Amino acid sequence: QTTWQMPTPYPEANFHTQNIKLFAEEIDKASNGALKIVVHPAGSLIKHAEIKNAVRSGQVEIGEFIISNLANEDPLFALDAVPFLAASYDESARLYAVSKEALGQKLGEQRMTALFSVPWPGQGLYTDREINTVEDIRGLKMRAYSPQTERLAQLLGAVPTQVEVPDLAQAFSTGRVNAMITSSSTGVNSSAWDFLTHFYDVSAFLPKNVVVVNQRAFDALSPELQQIVKDAAAAAEERGWKMSAEDHAAMRKILEEKGIKVSDGSEALNASLKEIGVTMGAEWAKEAGETGAALVAAFNAAPAQ
Amino acid sequence: MRNALDTLYKAGAALAALALIAIAAIVFTQVGLNLIDSISTALFGVQLTLLIPSYALFSGYALGWATFLSLGYGFRQAVHIRVTILEGRLPLAARRVTLTLVSILGAVAAGFMAWHFAHLTYESWLWGDKASGLVKLPLWIPQLGMSAGLIIFFISCLDTMVEMIRFGQSAALKPDTTVEDAVQ
Amino acid sequence: MSDTLLSLILVGTLIASLALGVWVSMALFITGLIGMVLFSNAPLGSVLATNLWTSSSEWSLAALPLFIWMGEILLRSRVSRDLFEGLSPWLRSLPGGLAHTGIMASGIFAAVSGSSAATCATVAKVALPELQKRGYDEKLVLGAIAGSGTLGLMIPPSIILIVYGVAAEQSIARLFMAGVLPGLLIVALYMGYISLWSMLNPSKVPAKDPALPFITKLRRSGSLIPITLLIGGVIGSIYLGWASPTDSAAVGVVLSLLLSWWFGDLSWASFKDSAIAATMSSAMIAFIMAGAAFLTLSMGYSGLPARIAAWIGGMGLSNGTLIFALAIFFVGLGCFLDGVSIVVLTTAVLLPTILQAGIDPIWFGIFLVMVVEMGQLTPPVGLNLFVLQGMTGRDLWWLSKAALPFFLLLILALILITVMPQIVSVLPSLMYDL
Numbered sequence: 001q002t003t004w005q006m007p008t009p010y011p012e013a014n015f016h017t018q019n020i021k022l023f024a025e026e027i028d029k030a031s032n033g034a035l036k037i038v039v040h041p042a043g044s045l046i047k048h049a050e051i052k053n054a055v056r057s058g059q060v061e062i063g064e065f066i067i068s069n070l071a072n073e074d075p076l077f078a079l080d081a082v083p084f085l086a087a088s089y090d091e092s093a094r095l096y097a098v099s100k101e102a103l104g105q106k107l108g109e110q111r112m113t114a115l116f117s118v119p120w121p122g123q124g125l126y127t128d129r130e131i132n133t134v135e136d137i138r139g140l141k142m143r144a145y146s147p148q149t150e151r152l153a154q155l156l157g158a159v160p161t162q163v164e165v166p167d168l169a170q171a172f173s174t175g176r177v178n179a180m181i182t183s184s185s186t187g188v189n190s191s192a193w194d195f196l197t198h199f200y201d202v203s204a205f206l207p208k209n210v211v212v213v214n215q216r217a218f219d220a221l222s223p224e225l226q227q228i229v230k231d232a233a234a235a236a237e238e239r240g241w242k243m244s245a246e247d248h249a250a251m252r253k254i255l256e257e258k259g260i261k262v263s264d265g266s267e268a269l270n271a272s273l274k275e276i277g278v279t280m281g282a283e284w285a286k287e288a289g290e291t292g293a294a295l296v297a298a299f300n301a302a303p304a305q
Numbered sequence: 306m307r308n309a310l311d312t313l314y315k316a317g318a319a320l321a322a323l324a325l326i327a328i329a330a331i332v333f334t335q336v337g338l339n340l341i342d343s344i345s346t347a348l349f350g351v352q353l354t355l356l357i358p359s360y361a362l363f364s365g366y367a368l369g370w371a372t373f374l375s376l377g378y379g380f381r382q383a384v385h386i387r388v389t390i391l392e393g394r395l396p397l398a399a400r401r402v403t404l405t406l407v408s409i410l411g412a413v414a415a416g417f418m419a420w421h422f423a424h425l426t427y428e429s430w431l432w433g434d435k436a437s438g439l440v441k442l443p444l445w446i447p448q449l450g451m452s453a454g455l456i457i458f459f460i461s462c463l464d465t466m467v468e469m470i471r472f473g474q475s476a477a478l479k480p481d482t483t484v485e486d487a488v489q
Numbered sequence: 490m491s492d493t494l495l496s497l498i499l500v501g502t503l504i505a506s507l508a509l510g511v512w513v514s515m516a517l518f519i520t521g522l523i524g525m526v527l528f529s530n531a532p533l534g535s536v537l538a539t540n541l542w543t544s545s546s547e548w549s550l551a552a553l554p555l556f557i558w559m560g561e562i563l564l565r566s567r568v569s570r571d572l573f574e575g576l577s578p579w580l581r582s583l584p585g586g587l588a589h590t591g592i593m594a595s596g597i598f599a600a601v602s603g604s605s606a607a608t609c610a611t612v613a614k615v616a617l618p619e620l621q622k623r624g625y626d627e628k629l630v631l632g633a634i635a636g637s638g639t640l641g642l643m644i645p646p647s648i649i650l651i652v653y654g655v656a657a658e659q660s661i662a663r664l665f666m667a668g669v670l671p672g673l674l675i676v677a678l679y680m681g682y683i684s685l686w687s688m689l690n691p692s693k694v695p696a697k698d699p700a701l702p703f704i705t706k707l708r709r710s711g712s713l714i715p716i717t718l719l720i721g722g723v724i725g726s727i728y729l730g731w732a733s734p735t736d737s738a739a740v741g742v743v744l745s746l747l748l749s750w751w752f753g754d755l756s757w758a759s760f761k762d763s764a765i766a767a768t769m770s771s772a773m774i775a776f777i778m779a780g781a782a783f784l785t786l787s788m789g790y791s792g793l794p795a796r797i798a799a800w801i802g803g804m805g806l807s808n809g810t811l812i813f814a815l816a817i818f819f820v821g822l823g824c825f826l827d828g829v830s831i832v833v834l835t836t837a838v839l840l841p842t843i844l845q846a847g848i849d850p851i852w853f854g855i856f857l858v859m860v861v862e863m864g865q866l867t868p869p870v871g872l873n874l875f876v877l878q879g880m881t882g883r884d885l886w887w888l889s890k891a892a893l894p895f896f897l898l899l900i901l902a903l904i905l906i907t908v909m910p911q912i913v914s915v916l917p918s919l920m921y922d923l
C-alpha cells in the first residue's frame with residue numbers, strides 16, 4: 001500500500017479542496033486502497049508559497065498551488081493571470097487548451113507531472129463606491145499583489161497599493177485601499193460586505209490551480225495505478241470546471257444577499273477593460289518571447305467552443 | 306583562535322542587529338509614504354503612488370537574517386533558554402556528563418540544520434526559484450544570509466562541544482542567564 | 490504503531506530532552522525529527538530546511554522583534570519610570586496597589602500588539618524592574634505578567650484570530666470585535682484576583698498609601714503624557730489607515746526613539762545596547778517558535794491531532810459535553826504545541842462538527858483563543874514562561890507555579906463565556922447586524 005501526502009493551500013470548504021477530496025476518494029476506491037492520498041488543506045502541512053518546491057524535492061508526493069504564484073519564475077506561469085485576455089470559462093478553456101503542453105513541459109523540467117488544472121471563477125472588481133466607466137476608477141487606490149495586478153492598476157489610472165489579505169478589512173475601512181480584483185468566493189470568505197459595497201462581475205481573468213505529482217513518486221507506481229491516477233485526474237478536471245462555475249453562481253448570490261450591489265458592469269466599462277486586455281496580452285507576449293507570441297496567436301486563432 | 310571565533314559570533318550578531326534596524330526602517334518608510342499620501346490627498350486631492358515594492362516580503366527576510374545570524378552569539382552567551390531544574394540538583398561529575406551530552410546533541414542538530422539549509426539555498430539557485438509578488442527576487446539571496454547564520458551557529462555549537470569535552474565546562478552552558486546579563 | 494504509543498514516544502522524547510537540559514528550541518527540533526523518522530519516509534533534511542525557511546522569514550512575525558525593541562528602548566529611558574509614577578496615584582489606594590499596573594499595561598499594550606510573546610516581553614521589560622524596586626511579591630507580579638501577556642491574543646489585533654479567521658472562513662473584523670469584551674473580562678478577573686490576594690496576604694504587599702485628592706492625582710498623571718502619546722500614536726496609525734497592525738510596531742519603535750531622545754536618554758551606547766538586546770531576545774523566541782513549527786509539521790505528517798479531533802467529533806456528544814471534551818483536548822495539546830499550530834492543525838477537522846452542533850463559529854474562535862492562552866502558561870512548552878525565563882533567569886517550574894492562579898482564572902473566564910455567550914456575540918452583532 002502506498003500513501004501520498006498532499007498539501008493544498010485553501011480551506012476545507014473551498015470547492016478546489018472539495019474536488020481534491022473527491023479525487024482522493026476515487027483513487028482510493030478504484031485502487032482498492034492500494035494508493036491512499038492524505039489531503040492536508042489550508043496550508044496546514046506546507047504553506048502555499050512552498051508547495052511547489054516541496055513536491056519537487058519529494059517532501060510530499062503530490063500538491064496543489066495556484067499557477068500564477070510562479071509568475072516571477074517564467075512568464076508562461078503568468079498567462080492565465082493576464083487581465084481581460086481570456087475573460088470567460090469558454091475563453092479560459094481555449095487558453096488552457098493551447099497552453100497545456102507548454103505548461104506541462106515547464107513543470108516537467110522541475111521533475112513534476114501536472115495532473116489536472118481547475119480555474120477560479122472570473123476575478124471581479126470590488127469597490128467601496130459605484131463605478132460606471134473606467135474614469136471612475138482613475139485615482140482610486142487599488143490592491144496590487146503581483147506585477148500583473150500592479151500593471152493593471154497603472155493602466156486603469158488607479159494607484160497600486162499593497163495590502164496583505166488579513167489586513168483587507170482594516171485597509172478598506174480606513175480608505176487605505178478602495179478597490180481590489182479578486183474572485184466571488186474570496187469576497188465571501190473574507191466577509192467583504194463588512195467593508196465593501198460594490199462587486200462588478202467583470203471576469204478579469206480566471207487563474208488556475210494545478211495539481212502536480214512528483215515525477216519519481218509517480219514513476220514508482222505500477223502502470224495500473226498510474227492509469228487509475230490519470231483517469232481520476234481527468235474526471236477531477238472535468239468536475240472541477242463545473243464546480244467552479246456553480247461556486248461562482250452560488251457565491252455571487254451570497255454577496256447579493258449580504259447587501260453588496262452586484263452587477264456585470266456597464267457596457268462602457270467592459271469595453272474599456274477589454275482594450276486594456278489587448279494591451280496587456282501584447283505586453284505579455286513580448287515578455288514571453290517567441291513561445292508567448294505563438295501561444296497568443298494560437299489562442300486568437302482557436303475556434304470558439 | 307579564541308579571538309577569531311568570538312569575533313565571528315560578534316560579527317554575526319552585529320549583522321543581525323542591522324537586519325532588525327532594517328525591518329524598522331523599511332516598514333516605517335512605508336508608513337511615512339502612506340502618511341505623505343493621505344496628507345496630499347486631504348490637502349490637494351492628489352493621490353500619489355508611493356510604495357516600497359514587496360516591503361512585507363523584505364521585512365520577513367530581514368527577520369530571518371536577524372534570527373539566524375544572531376544564533377551563534379546568543380548560544381555562546383547562554384541567552385537561549387534551557388530547563389535547568391534537574392541539572393541544578395545533580396552532583397558536579399554527573400552534570401559534566403549531561404552537559405557534554407547536551408553539547409553533542411546541539412552540535413549534531415545544528416550541523417544537520419546548517420547542511421540542509423545550505424542545500425536548500427543551492428537548490429533555489431539551481432532552479433532559479435523566485436519570490437512571488439511585485440519584485441522578482443531570487444530566493445537564494447535571502448536564504449544565503451540565513452545559511453551563513455546557521456553555519457556560524459554550527460561553529461558555535463562545535464566550539465561549545467570541544468570546550469565541554471576538553472575542560473568539562475563551557476560559558477555557553479551556564480544556567481539561568483538573562484538577556485540583560487548577556488548584553489552587559 | 491498505535492496512536493497512543495506514538496504520542497507517548499513523542500511526549501517522552503520532548504520531556505527527556507528538556508529534562509536533560511537541552512535548549513528548549515533544540516528539544517523541539519529533536520522531537521520533531523524523531524517524529525518525522527517514525528511517521529514518514531519524507532526526506533528529513535529537506536523537510537526541516539523548508540520549514541525553517543517558511544517559519545522564520547514570515548511577515549506576520551516581523552512585528553515581534555520590533556515590539557520587543559520598543560520595550561528595550563523604553564526600558565532605557567525615563568518613560569517606563571514615568572508610567573508607574575503616573576499610574577500610582579490612581580492605583581495606590583487599591584488593594585494590591587501597583588501590582589495592577591502589569592495587567593493594565595498588558596491590556597493597553599495588547600491593543601497594539603497581536604502576539605502574546607511580544608506583549609509579555611514588553612510589559613515584563615518595562616514593569617518588572619519598577620515593581621521589584623518597590624518591593625512587590627515577585628511570584629505574584631511575574632504570574633500576573635505571564636497571564637496578562639496572553640491578552641495580546643484576545644484583544645485585537647490578534648495574530649491567532651487572523652489565522653483562525655482564514656482557516657475557518659470567518660470574518661476577521663467580526664472576530665476582532667468579538668475578542669474585546671472577553672479580553673476586558675480577563676482583565677477584570679485578574680485585577681479582582683490581585684486585590685483579593687493582597688487583602689489576604691497583607692504582609693507580602695508594600696504598605697498601602699493613603700488616597701490623594703483628585704486634583705493631585707490629575708497633576709501627578711502628567712508623567713503619563715509621553716506614554717499616552719506613544720500608545721496613541723501607534724493605535725492612531727492603525728485606525729487612521731497609515732499603518733497595518735504589523736506596520737504599527739515600526740511606528741512604536743520610531744516614537745520610542747523620539748521620546749527617548751527628547752528626554753535626553755538616547756545615546757549611541759543605549760541605542761546599540763537596545764538593538765542587540767532586542768535581537769537576542771527575539772531570536773531566542775523566534776527560534777523556539779521555529780522549533781514548535783517543525784514539531785507541528787511532524788505531527789501533521791503523522792495525522793495524530795487530526796485523528797484525535799475527528800474521534801472527538803465523531804462521538805456524537807451533547808454540546809455541553811463536546812465543549813468540555815474539546816477544552817480538555819486543547820489544554821492537553823497546549824502543553825506541547827504553540828497556539829498557531831493548534832489552530833492550524835485542528836480547525837479544518839473540528840469545524841464541521843462545531844457547525845453541525847449549531848455552535849457559533851465566531852464564539853468558537855474566541856473559545857479557541859482562550860484555551861490557546863492557557864497553553865502559553867503550561868509547561869513544558871509555554872511561550873510566556875519561556876519569555877519570562879529568558880528575562881528573569883527564574884526556572885520554568887517556578888514560573889509555571891506563579892502563573893497557575895492566572896491559568897485557573899482563564900478557566901473561569903472560559904466557563905463564563907460558555908454560560909453567557911453574549912459576552913462574545915454582543916459587540917460584533919451591534920457593529921455589523923444593524
Ligand code: NA
Binds near residue numbers: 598600602640642
Ligand atoms: Na492584541
Ligand code: NA
Binds near residue numbers: 870
Ligand atoms: Na503550554
